[in-house]
Structures are given as C-alpha cells and as structure tokens.
Amino acid sequence: MHIDKLEKNWAGISLGIAGLFVTVILGSAFFHGIHAPSNVETIDSAKLHLSAEFAEDKLGVQHNANGSVTVRMVAGRYGFYPKELTLPAETEITFRWVSLDVIHGVHMPMTNMSTMIVPGYVAQVSTAFHHAGEYPVLCNEYCGMGHAHMWSNIKVVSKAQWEALNKQGGANHG
Amino acid sequence: MNNLSEEERQKILQSSPVGTWALMLIVGGGMVVAWLLMYYGIFLPRGHIG
Numbered sequence: 001m002h003i004d005k006l007e008k009n010w011a012g013i014s015l016g017i018a019g020l021f022v023t024v025i026l027g028s029a030f031f032h033g034i035h036a037p038s039n040v041e042t043i044d045s046a047k048l049h050l051s052a053e054f055a056e057d058k059l060g061v062q063h064n065a066n067g068s069v070t071v072r073m074v075a076g077r078y079g080f081y082p083k084e085l086t087l088p089a090e091t092e093i094t095f096r097w098v099s100l101d102v103i104h105g106v107h108m109p110m111t112n113m114s115t116m117i118v119p120g121y122v123a124q125v126s127t128a129f130h131h132a133g134e135y136p137v138l139c140n141e142y143c144g145m146g147h148a149h150m151w152s153n154i155k156v157v158s159k160a161q162w163e164a165l166n167k168q169g170g171a172n173h174g
Numbered sequence: 175m176n177n178l179s180e181e182e183r184q185k186i187l188q189s190s191p192v193g194t195w196a197l198m199l200i201v202g203g204g205m206v207v208a209w210l211l212m213y214y215g216i217f218l219p220r221g222h223i224g
Contacts, residue, residue: 006194013202021209034222112220127223 037115039124048074048100061085063166068092075104075117078146080137086155088162089129097123105141108154116141129156 003011028034048054054074060082062070069091074081076099087093097106097117104117117123129135139150157165178186 006191010198013198017202017206020206024210024213028218028222033224034218035224037223110220112217112223115223125223128221130219130221 037123037125039122041122041124042120043098043122045098045100045119048098053096054098061087061166068094070094070096072096073152074098074100075106075139075150076100077102077144078139078150080106080139080150080152083152084155085152086157086162086165087129088159089132089156091159091162092126092128094124094126097125102143103141104139104143104150107138107140108135109138111135114140132156132158 043051043054049056052058054072059072059074062072064070069087071085071087071093073085073095075097095106095113097115098121099117099119102119105115106117106123107114111127111129113125113127115123115125133156135154135156137152137154139147143150
C-alpha cells in the first residue's frame with residue numbers, strides 16, 4: 001500500500017503529539033500519584049435511609065483522627081443532601097456519594113471535582129481545596145425534568161475558621 | 175498556473191511543500207502548547223482528585 005510521504009509525516013506528528021500527552025499523564029501517575037478516581041463498592045440504593053453510613057443523621061462532615069475529613073452526601077432527584085456544607089481549606093477531604101434513584105453526576109466548577117454517581121455504588125473522590133470561597137455543586141448527568149435545578153453549595157473556609165465553627169457544631173449540616 | 179512554463183511547473187511540484195509543513199507545525203505546535211497550558215496551568219494547580 002502506497003502512503004504519500006506527507007501523509008506519513010502528518011501521521012508521525014499526530015502520533016508524536018498523542019505519545020507526548022500519554023507520557024506526561026503516565027509520568028504524573030507513576031511519579032506523582034495523580035490518577036483518575038476509582039472505587040468499586042456496592043450499596044443497596046433502596047435502603048440508604050436504613051444503612052449504617054448513609055442514614056440521614058450520618059450525612060455531612062466527619063472529622064477523622066488523622067486530621068482528614070470525610071463527607072457523605074446523597075444525590076437524589078433533584079438535590080444533593082446536605083444542601084449546604086462548610087469545609088476546611090488545605091485539608092484532605094474524601095467525598096463519598098451515593099444515589100437514591102437514578103444516575104447523577106457531580107461537578108464543582110473551578111475545581112477538578114467531577115464524577116458520576118451510579119445507583120448501587122459508592123462514588124468516592126479525595127481532594128483538597130486550596131482556596132476559600134463558595135463552591136457550587138452541580139449535577140452534570142441528565143437525571144430528569146428538574147436536572148437543571150439540582151445543586152447544592154459548599155463553603156470553604158480556612159482551617160482555623162472551620163475548627164472554630166466545628167466546635168460550635170455549625171459545620172456539619174446545612 | 176497556466177502561465178508557468180513546464181520547467182517552472184516541475185520545479186514547484188518537486189520542491190518541498192513549505193506551506194504544508196508550516197501548517198502542520200503551527201497546528202501541531204499550537205495543540206501541544208494549548209494542552210500543556212491546560213494541564214500545567216489549570217488542571218494541576220486546582221489540585222488533583224483521586
């Protein structure tokens with residue numbers, strides 16, 4: 001099969017570019033531990049309200065002994081619950097999301113936070129917020145007529161402010 | 175093109191396609207620069223998720 005020299009060159013440049021991107025991503029993964037979130041953990045979506053972890057009184061923020069924070073939230077048409085949360089900046093935060101009905105997505109603009117929430121599974125994502133401020137939490141997976149109105153809000157404050165709030169019991173639930 | 179002599183026409187056809195090379199390098203280089211800016215300028219500073 002004859003392939004013109006220019007076509008070979010163009011294919012070489014295209015493959016070279018793809019190879020460069022793959023090399024950068026693999027470098028980040030192997031040397032800096034940066035990789036896509038992955039968590040395979042099942043849960044009965046019909047019994048979340050009875051579960052040990054996602055019952056209504058268990059939702060929100062949990063302060064762990066090692067200084068990190070775990071956030072448990074339920075996504076359901078049409079909202080994320082709790083609707084309002086306050087979290088500390090510069091702290092390792094593990095989000096654990098479940099859906100009580102259909103597939104939802106969670107996206108926080110101006111951050112890299114984005115994942116799908118599939119019924120029957122626990123979506124887990126770890127991250128840290130470097131800047132204080134208000135972060136909207138939006139559903140980015142069409143889930144029904146009210147999809148466009150499905151959101152909640154996360155307020156990120158400095159760690160000192162958050163600890164002061166936490167002592168008053170104001171940071172856990174909205 | 176019709177005004178070219180056969181000798182000039184052959185010279186053009188056999189010479190290196192500078193314009194095509196320029197286009198390939200501009201498009202390829204632009205794509206690489208844009209991707210690196212997005213990756214190192216936006217994605218990594220926002221903090222990775224895992």
